Amino acid sequence: MCGIAGVFHHQTDRSIDAQTLVNMAAIMHHRGPDGYGYQIKPEQGVGFSHARLSIIDLNEQRGRQPFMSADQRLMLTHNGEFYDFKRIRADLTARGARFRSKSDSEIVLHLFERYGLDATLKELRGEFAFGLYDEKDQSLYLVRDRFGIKPLYWTETEHGVVFGSELKVLFAHPDVKREFSAEGLYHQLIQVMVPGSTAFAGINQVQPGYVVKVKREHGRLTVSEHKYWDVNFPNEHDYPGDDVDEEQYIEGVRAQLLEAVQHRMTADVPVGCYLSGGIDSCSILGLASASTQTSVKAFTIGFDSDDYDETPIAREMAEATQADHHIMALKANDLYDHFVKTLWHTERTIYNTLGVAKYLMSQQVHEAGYKVVMTGEGSDELFAGYPAFRKDMFLHGLDHLPEIERLEWQQLLEKNNKLFKGAMLAREEFVSEAFNQKMGFTPSCVQPWLSCSSVALPLMSAELRERVTDYDPSKAIADTLDETMLEGRHPLDRAQYVWIKTMLEGQILTWGGDRVDMANSMEARPAFLDHHLAEYAFTVPPHLRIKGNKEKYVLREAMKGLLPETLYKREKFAFMAPPAHTDPEKWKAVEKLAEQFLNQRAVEAAGLLDYEEVVRTFERHQDPNVPAEEQVQLDAVINHMLGVQVLHHHFVATDVPQQAAQRAKELGWVA
Template sequence: MCGIAGYWNSDGASPDVMTLAGMVAIQRHRGPDGYGWHVDHERGLGMAHTRLAIIDLDERSRQPLLSANGEIAVTVNGELYDFQKIRADLYARGDRFRTKSDSEILLHLYPRYGIEGTLSYLRGEFAFALFDRRSDTLFLARDRFGIKPLYYYADQDRLIFSSEMKGIFAHPDVPRSFSEEGLFHQLMQTQVPGTTPYTGIRQVPPGRFLAVRRKRNGGFHIEQHTYWDADFPLAGEWRFTDEKDAIERVRASLLDAIQARLVADVPVGCYLSGGIDSCSILGLAAACRQDPVKAFTIGFDDAGYDESPIAKRMAASTGADQDIMMLRGEDLYTSFVDTHWHTERTIYNTLGVAKFLMSRHVRDEGYRVVLTGEGSDELFAGYPGFRRDYFLRSDQASGSHHERRLQSSNALFRGAMLSENEIDNSALNALCGFTPSSLQPWLAAGSDVPALLHPTIRASLRGYDPGGAIAETLSADRIRGRHPLDIAQYVWIKTMLEGQILTWGGDRVDMAHSMEARPAFLDHNLAAVAFQIAPDLRIREGREKHVLREAMKGLLPEELYNREKFAFMAPPAHRNEEKSRAFSDLAADFLSDEAIEEAGLLDRQGVRELERRRRHPSGDQAELVRIDALLNHALGVQILRRNLLSSDLPAKAKRLALQKEQTPAAS
């Protein structure tokens, strides 16, 4: 795993090397093991790379990499699994390699198969930039689920790309401000796919690539292409309807995904909570290894949210070497500001801070790689909202019974994972046939957002429909004619998985401390199986992830095999006096009347009213959870504005680049 950055001047002017160096130096946390840059002076293109050595620790693997004839340049962030097989096949065809790096296969696949053919070969989590001098084309590509980030900014003069937005902000000509719509979505939690909170900065969406070419009169022509999407079949056309067949395919595919991700030239550990997902990963990883697996667990001082007791029993059953990091409520606001420097977006729950602290602990323990359980809920219908949509939208006679059961058993997560009231959005209803339950809590929070916005911004966004903005980005061809459960899972994959779980809950807090997380469930070969499993094998008799439970039955402790999905979240501030006080200490700085007025983003009276509602709630647990989330977002907006959007960021990046240990080497 690494960090990449670069920019292309539309007039062909040679990029400034110090600016290029600063763009990766500001991301040095992503890769402290080496720095490199390449400038094509004739074409006006520069690429840079900061490296975390996981595969092939040799210095010769320093990036950017150039083809033997110098016509192709590539810089890569991520891991490409099965690269050994691809190398062997290409070697048999006459290709010769200069390094042992997995990234070098791109220089050999692309001339043979083109960009789409190359992407079809790749397995893993990755984002890369590839420049073809012959066609004067820059390709920006991202993995199928969006595990690895890739952002870009384009105007008439230049196109800039980076693994993190701070790398783009390190360029002095990029505006550093919230967009109005981006600010709205930061306060309500759910981003519009493909967008960011900031003016002019976009994401390369998961499963897509950009083909960028210069226009004759300045600027760039940018084409976006889809090479992969979550492919749920039409209702009734599922391939796996036999339970035994589905169980065997899931077990074999998951084992294969884990084996691929255990390959590294450094030690590999596992994250372990008390859920089926991480326990399955640990159990299969332990079966593949001859030595004990290092298992890292987060524990909370709130028994309602602490899963460490179950995790202990799972670790003991596999002979794992368990390491438990216990966190107090106030610990989660101590690092709230530092976490936002890395997430570059607001977070509704301090789980992101907990994972930030855990990645630091993992690094300090000498580990750079862990396997994680993210993606299981998306593939096997684990979240309570999926069950809600399955029972209420599938003509299930017992729908109302299961709805009551869901609301009761998920009381802690109402207001976040479940909305306490039905929320309808006309645009989503028109597209999906219903408003997916996974979006309803955030649409409910969206009704509180206008009161938090500065009056000028509020007036500009009057009538704005956040649900409609999300619906416009979703593929109708992948939704219409599908089963309600498939629709619910698809919408979550395109919104919450990429925009939340894999960003502030994944890459950004993991790589904050040069720690690589490998989510084995998000292997696209396993996903291809999961998408074809009939809904009644994913949810059976009200129980989620039925087929996965059965596939892992002999591996899981009995209590875990029978346990209902428990969302892994940190305790909200309202549940803990010390944590609430820690929040208030931060708010006294970032949400003071003076700070709010100076930033010009929020409405002072709106923030004060929200604080009053938390002190004197008129509703139930769900309202308090939603208020906590809104206050976290408001605090996060102010933190991001002060620290990330600071006008001295380009100067800070150059200072880092000038430090001797940060100076990159030319390729």
């Protein structure tokens, strides 16, 4: 697990500054504090760099990247983990390959040499992002894992293409412009992003399951992309009926998850577990504990709010598995005290301070001497765990139910979803014509964010607001969705597909995952997002994912033997930090940040927001007559207002190339 960076020029005779490559690695030292490396092919106009976090093959010299093939044709810089690599390496060795390290990364070079890229990608299992240059084809391949667990950004400049693991890595290069786009700002204020985009003009993400190919032809670079994997549910009529053998799917889920967990325990350093009070992380800890002879270290976040704190169940699970349990108790003002630093790592706004909590937790994991933890992310996406999925199942997948059963469902949904209104569920039904045309309905998971458009648009400065007068954010998102993956699918499958393509990649795996974990040099391994497990989960009939009103039914049954009874019977609770309006101390911390970043001078200097609308938003939030669910929504909007101002401070107002050069100097990282 590391950080990667690189430059590819239009012209082969344009020199690449080695120290700039090193500076790009230095500014993401948090991703790779165990060493750095760089390689330049001057006659090819290409150079890579790498910051290393050593987890597999701890030998500093042998594991140093970028890697070159024996004939110098291929150059690789890789971030992430490939599982089952020992089997692949042994097979390749038997076929004549000669490995120079014990690193899992090196298998890419040998697979590519023998079989080409398409066949190589089919063999890769895990979370990864890499840049691969092929001198023979004069092409750079930027590749991202199937779910987007690992980040990878790229941009075009006057002289070529620049790529890296984080935005600040690109911004460390003096050719890369640093400015918000009007559309990017709009989406930051409503939380949900257009897949493949960022807040900044001209800065792109490699989408999950995609390859971006940059090829030099006649002294110019051309960029193309293609999808090598997608979330592919069966056609609705291909599922078995109600008389299906449940046990078949229960056994299948159990076997696939156990295999995924065991693969992710492979490391040359200890592997711990994140532990909340949910089925997902408890299942991971239970299987991990059963798979090893030693006690597993478990890390839990505790909040000083009974409505959001899950430590009692986590403690019960830790005791049942004899885990070495570490609980981090957070107080209200802890979260906003670290808000600004967290956003330097997330590089995008956050609607809830859970991202800050996870940043603080990864700090404690690092202090405990751990570099790797397994996590439960992805379970809700595969097995329909979120409140929005139950709502869509009820509205669009259960129209055959008798009226009395539908009424019971509706009453239970309204009761159980009260806590999430304004955040994970929209306050009121929001209809997007673009989504309706694309998939037949507007998924409940995107409604709370799209419904913020009427609040977010007036918040934008007059100049930027003018640029998006005719812009429809919901259409921009819907247009990126592959219609062939939606056509003929069950409504629940369509809803899960949209969540995976938007909120999973754009939120959970970024500011709730990699970015706050790697901020403290800590690798997270989400076992549920093993693509073998995922492909099996896609075949589970919808009525076994949500059975009656019980979400994640098939997973509950698969893990029933190791879960505490209270957890087995418990309804899904979305892991969130308490919103600001729920605690006076937390609100004071918000106001303190607002005094710094949302004062009139700061707002007008950045040119992103309309100061009068900022003031009106705060006044509305403090109105005692505002309903609780609107306060939840306003909490999110205020977090986003603070966020865009903080991002401007970090990446536009600050001289990032100079910051990167200074960091390299402090570290002693020199070309």
